[in-house]
Amino acid sequence: MHNFDYHAPKTLDSALALLRDKEDGKIIAGGMTLLPTLKQRLAAPSDLVDLATLSELKGVRRDGDEIVIGAMTTHADVAANADVQSLIPGLAHLASVIGDPAVRHRGTIGGSVANADPAADYPAAVVALNATIVTNKREIAGDDFFVSLFETALERDEIITSVRFPIPERAGYEKFRHPASGYAVVGVMVAKFGDKVRVGVTGAAGSAFRATDFEAALEKSFTPDVLLGIAVSPDDLLSDIHCTNEYRAHLVNVMARRAIAAA
């Protein structure tokens, strides 16, 4: 690992000032993606700005029709939170199947969303639940947040402070987990808000997307079988060492049906 300077600012403002002033400063949250990257020397930031001391970025609360999750809340804390479990059980389940227990004890929702790994789990929920990504300077709609592979709408000196999830009537998440890495080969969240349905897909393409054909069919009948005849085009899906784009297209349909059954 290349060396860097480490900072543990006491306020969000001083964290932002550090990011602005340092030549190549980077935020560290749970470090579960960043530290392995630094160990492999795939990045060499001049400074790391740790958000761990900012307690206002931690915790879960209900705000009217929404669940608000602080950016520094760990996957384990989301999975174990009583409000998330009772109001959006599909989201608690999603957090509980990220990585392994030690990863869930450190990894955070802000870090996961900011990192925008195409195989990460949270992006499916951000898209399906139409979440709002709240930063120090603005609110970004879930549909506009993920730009492409590892790329989001975030600017360099922008810090995610929380993610707001509208509470659906029903929502389920199922993933086909890569047996070695644990990441999603394909993961699908299906969410029902009254007569509207949103389907968020992760793992299958460069970034999370909505399966709009599924949504239209599910708005008529919210049952797994209604998706049986609807194929997803493999054209824009990922093909890699793990599987082909055709296989991923097939998995999107299977995971969506399982997610509806679980919702």
Added chain:
Amino acid sequence: MKTKVTLTVNGQERSAEVEPRTLLVELLRDQLGLTGTHVGCDTTQCGCCVIHVDDKAVKSCTMLAVQAQGCNILTIEGLAAPDGTLHPMQEAFREHHGLQCGFCTPGMVMMGVDIARRLPGADEKTVREELHGNLCRCTGYQGIVEAILSVANPGAVKEHHHA
């Protein structure tokens, strides 16, 4: 530039001068001499380095020493009683033949203690699921799972025929 970190390790306050890039496992092994915590990979996947930080299982190869400032650390060396009496999880690994070469064992035992604390009454499927981030090249996991189950949920351990 080095900075000073002060933390509690196995009940004792310890301080050390570290670089910002020093990993917590490097501080424990190379500077504090606690070589019971192992390093088996550089991708955060094997779990040989699992310790407890403020009562939670974490991978000490993927945390900076400076991030542990003021934290309460428990490593495998701190698990047994001062008179050497094994912790129930260590005793269970001995009893159920939960190790062969022993390389993964410190991480397995520390994760086992964490699982038993978080999920009392866990069934076998749950214990296997919870061990997703701890790899063992020798045992085939059967003895490890039985050992953890015997502490977390004694009723769930099936009668096992030792050779």
